[in-house]
Amino acid sequence: MPVEYFNPVPHLSGYARFEDLLSKPDKVEIDDLCAKVRQLWTSEPLTPIQRIMGAMMGQDIDRVPCVISKPEFLGMKKLGVDYVRKYADPVAAVKVALVSILECKTDSGCEYLPIDMNLSDVFGTKWEFLPHTLPKVTEWAVKRGFEDILENPLPDPRQSQALKWQIETARFLNERLGDLSPFATVFALGPYYTYNACLRGPVDGFRDIKRHPDLAVEAFDKLCTFIVDLLRYLMEAYNSPAWMLIESLASPSFTSPAWFERYCAPYNKRILQELAPAPGTISGGGQGQTDFTPLLQTYADMGYGAFSFGPPTDLRKMKAISDEKGTFIFHWAMPAPLLAYGTPEQIEEQVRETLRIGAPGKRYVLSTDLPDDETPLANLLAVRDACLKYGRYPLQFADAGA
């Protein structure tokens, strides 16, 4: 069966480059926004990307990097762009990204994802399935079993039109922002998560594994090949030095140690080996209350150079491992409900307490969880203000080491 490449952006098929989509007014507007972002990001001794890479590599940095994750709703509100337009129109998406950066003054970039990352970019979701909300965009209706994976060729990410425009947009921003380029890390879903969350869905996925453990091992091995190829391609296309592997369903809350050892760890190790020595490799966690604490040492022992987890995963344990092994921590520290409903004072206190534990040693980035669309801008700015207040090195906490 030939691979079906789904194209969620057929209206862009007559265009080759991002620049081809730009009208004169668009160009002026984007140039102006880029100049403002440049002004924001050069207003401190280090630029955000220097700061983030510095934290990743254990270098001397001025303060804790502060990332507001996925703040695009801010730009969408300001520009009156809805989700469908944002995903269908790369120019609108770039404006949204730049305005969002300016609104919340984040130390990171915003992404343009026409459909979803990884395999779903390539196999694709039905365009008509897209409703007007982000979570629906990330759903993948395609169901593929072990036999499909084992008997058919895997898709080539280079053939994906969704991915092409994602990369083309990043390329344009990379060129416009030059050494300020915000794309430090590319993402991929691990084989276990890919199969159980994207390809089959958890119920069928778990059943498949239980009934056909040997096929599972073979299929995950084949998916590994795809994921390594995809990460290599994305790192090159984004000019990104680091990569992140997201295995949310492989958390101890979801998966038994026995399944983790058989269906997750070997593939994580293989991907690490094949992509070595790329720096800053990050193991990805899940949203919400996914607790990876029991696996932190395992991840570090596998060779991951970074953690990317949030509460309830134990920050103190992450920090202890970081201190011992130099593991970088990208910390999803600020829960979405607190961002939406907390007061700026509560947020400041949470940032202060979090930095007191995580920031000493400088291998730490403070990030928010993904904020709800109605999160007040004042609360996002409170995260940044508190980070600037308490996160400057040398830290001023009584018990801070550095």
Added chain:
Amino acid sequence: MEHDVKARLGSALHAGEAEDAAEATRALLEAGESVDTILAVLRHTMDEVGEKYRIGEYFIPELVLSGKAAEAAINILLPHLTSAGDRFLGTVVLGTVAGDIHDLGKTIVFTMLSAAGFRVYDLGADVPAVRFVEKTKEVNASIVGASALMSTTVNRMRDITAAFEQAGMRKDVKIMVGGAAVTPEFARMIGADGYGKDAHEAVVLAKSLVR
């Protein structure tokens, strides 16, 4: 013989084999076993499954598959249950909040509540707040369960409590919330009546809410 089939039903539920569970249920009905007895087997076994999950012997995959097997068995029993409303502990309307298409956790809760003896109406995923209100009115439910996995959608739960306030029904229903993005503090913050961190807790909570 019947004892063997009951054991087969229990084994199928533990193994998460939906077809076997349905087949065993059918066989028990054909052998003249009462619906109450079959339900007792289901509830007892699902209690065991829940306990094994609680003590860390089973994980989400086992819970999901056992839940699906229980659902298959309940579907066989359903035609025999419709005239016996008083057999249910209570009526629950369940759904994943608007904007969130993740229904794994909610599906587990659905099957565990069903197996525990509740009449459960599953509205599915991406459910607007007003739909919870409409269905609750329609089936005269006493409990509403809302789930959210995404941190970007968790705040839609507040819309549900607000919708019941607006409809003048808030005092008539208990609202319980759960899902990966929800915390007990958040549940209190939005005025929910209870929080369950997993399906096992949701069942315990629902039982306490109908007392």
